[in-house]
Amino acid sequence: MDDAAPRKGTVTQRAVEEIKAMIAEGRLEPGQRLPTERDLAVQLGMSRSSTREAIRALTVMGVLDARHGSGIYVGTLEAGDLLESFGVVADLSRGPRLVELLQVRRILESAATALAAARITEEQLAAVEAHLAAMNATDDPEEVLAHDLAFHREIASAAGNATMAAILDGLSSRTFRARVRRGHQEPDAIARTRREHAAIHRALAARDPEAARAAAAAHVGGVEEWLRGRVGG
Amino acid sequence: MDDAAPRKGTVTQRAVEEIKAMIAEGRLEPGQRLPTERDLAVQLGMSRSSTREAIRALTVMGVLDARHGSGIYVGTLEAGDLLESFGVVADLSRGPRLVELLQVRRILESAATALAAARITEEQLAAVEAHLAAMNATDDPEEVLAHDLAFHREIASAAGNATMAAILDGLSSRTFRARVRRGHQEPDAIARTRREHAAIHRALAARDPEAARAAAAAHVGGVEEWLRGRVGG
DNA sequence: TCGCTCGAAGTGGTCGGACCACCCGTCTGG
DNA sequence: CCAGACGGGTGGTCCGACCACTTCGAGCGA
Numbered sequence: 001m002d003d004a005a006p007r008k009g010t011v012t013q014r015a016v017e018e019i020k021a022m023i024a025e026g027r028l029e030p031g032q033r034l035p036t037e038r039d040l041a042v043q044l045g046m047s048r049s050s051t052r053e054a055i056r057a058l059t060v061m062g063v064l065d066a067r068h069g070s071g072i073y074v075g076t077l078e079a080g081d082l083l084e085s086f087g088v089v090a091d092l093s094r095g096p097r098l099v100e101l102l103q104v105r106r107i108l109e110s111a112a113t114a115l116a117a118a119r120i121t122e123e124q125l126a127a128v129e130a131h132l133a134a135m136n137a138t139d140d141p142e143e144v145l146a147h148d149l150a151f152h153r154e155i156a157s158a159a160g161n162a163t164m165a166a167i168l169d170g171l172s173s174r175t176f177r178a179r180v181r182r183g184h185q186e187p188d189a190i191a192r193t194r195r196e197h198a199a200i201h202r203a204l205a206a207r208d209p210e211a212a213r214a215a216a217a218a219h220v221g222g223v224e225e226w227l228r229g230r231v232g233g
Numbered sequence: 234m235d236d237a238a239p240r241k242g243t244v245t246q247r248a249v250e251e252i253k254a255m256i257a258e259g260r261l262e263p264g265q266r267l268p269t270e271r272d273l274a275v276q277l278g279m280s281r282s283s284t285r286e287a288i289r290a291l292t293v294m295g296v297l298d299a300r301h302g303s304g305i306y307v308g309t310l311e312a313g314d315l316l317e318s319f320g321v322v323a324d325l326s327r328g329p330r331l332v333e334l335l336q337v338r339r340i341l342e343s344a345a346t347a348l349a350a351a352r353i354t355e356e357q358l359a360a361v362e363a364h365l366a367a368m369n370a371t372d373d374p375e376e377v378l379a380h381d382l383a384f385h386r387e388i389a390s391a392a393g394n395a396t397m398a399a400i401l402d403g404l405s406s407r408t409f410r411a412r413v414r415r416g417h418q419e420p421d422a423i424a425r426t427r428r429e430h431a432a433i434h435r436a437l438a439a440r441d442p443e444a445a446r447a448a449a450a451a452h453v454g455g456v457e458e459w460l461r462g463r464v465g466g
Numbered sequence: 467t468c469g470c471t472c473g474a475a476g477t478g479g480t481c482g483g484a485c486c487a488c489c490c491g492t493c494t495g496g
Numbered sequence: 497c498c499a500g501a502c503g504g505g506t507g508g509t510c511c512g513a514c515c516a517c518t519t520c521g522a523g524c525g526a
Contacts, residue, residue, distance in 0.1 A: 061318055
């Protein structure tokens with residue numbers, strides 16, 4: 001008997017677990033192609049509709065990658081893809097939860113920056129410098145924000161932990177930052193950001209982990225405190 | 234005109250964004266009921282199937298809560314529900330990525346433990362003690378693990394950041410821990426865990442954040458290092 | 467009058483089939 | 497030999513039907 005126990009709740013849920021199990025057990029390797037929706041439906045003993053919903057759910061989670069006209073493939077299973085839904089949390093969070101998220105980001109960002117200070121290469125440092133300079137060279141809020149994000153992304157990447165970088169990326173998602181920015185875009189805020197970024201960069205260039213940790217914590221903490229005051233923490 | 238621009242890629246993806254936007258903009262409050270699938274499909278100008286897939290995707294993410302026979306409701310939007318999919322990442326991660334996840338956990342766990350040391354109440358401390366005692370009282374690996382998890386969960390909760398607690402919960406998900414445990418369940422490992430837990434508890438009882446941070450970091454770091462050696466980091 | 471039951475309506479869940487849009491290997495015609 | 501047309505296979509969408517479950521109120525009985 002190869003048919004699993006059909007006791008689980010909904011049919012779709014069972015399909016999700018089934019496919020997840022296939023991957024977890026190594027029966028499906030990253031990049032490998034799955035059977036077609038139609039075949040998979042037969043294998044799992046359910047209709048194509050239910051199979052599709054399961055696939056869709058896993059696709060949204062970043063586990064699977066469905067390519068129109070080609071087939072369904074197992075995702076890279078890298079942190080970046082899997083943690084994409086992390087950004088959704090940031091998008092949907094409001095009020096106190098936003099402060100909590102920022103606190104998590106402060107903790108991780110400072111740790112990442114400290115790690116980066118200890119192991120950043122010259123090339124990576126140059127990239128950080130480039131974004132710092134680019135951010136100082138423009139006054140277009142859109143562009144400033146873009147280089148702000150890239151600045152932090154580069155540092156997180158230099159920390160050598162792709163998973164952490166992915167989480168930080170989600171926490172700093174576009175919508176999230178844009179929302180915080182709204183009303184916080186006074187000129188002195190930009191100036192302050194530039195000053196703090198410069199401090200972070202100096203600590204990185206000096207390969208000073210503790211200074212880097214402090215600078216990053218102060219940077220994120222500033223926004224955090226401002227936000228805490230706004231939402232009535 | 235209230236019909237949005239239909240430029241997005243797949244129809245389902247558009248539906249997901251649409252519903253997410255409704256929630257983000259506050260048009261839908263947590264706990265509120267959505268229109269029926271059939272009505273929603275008409276509103277969005279698409280078939281029920283596509284609407285269903287979008288709902289399914291959001292349900293998996295914890296944003297929506299579909300109750301058979303009753304209706305579709307907006308979830309609590311609390312961190313715990315939204316970050317449930319975080320556990321999937323842990324379940325599906327292997328090799329080096331597992332080490333990275335553990336490093337993230339070490340950072341967050343030590344920060345959370347430090348926070349907890351500063352603000353834990355007597356009741357919470359008593360709960361922590363209870364799990365510590367229970368874990369010392371049994372040799373059943375299953376039960377030991379359960380109290381191990383509860384011990385950390387209680388501490389994370391005492392840190393006062395529900396979002397961080399939810400993330401840590403995902404990082405310590407059952408499957409994850411069980412997998413790490415496999416082959417790591419030598420008797421001295423349990424003894425070591427008990428010793429380290431006791432150290433964490435002492436730091437909490439002493440309200441010493443720095444000692445708590447160090448004890449937690451050492452605790453998670455021990456597993457991390459062991460795992461790093463196993464996967465060839 | 468109160469309470470309980472039972473059934474109908476409404477909802478999400480599943481199904482099967484049809485057709486469309488797209489990708490890709492192949493085959494044809496130059 | 498190569499470029500373009502072609503066809504098969506795939507995921508994407510839609511439809512209509514039916515099933516399973518929840519809910520609530522009408523009707524019954526005490």
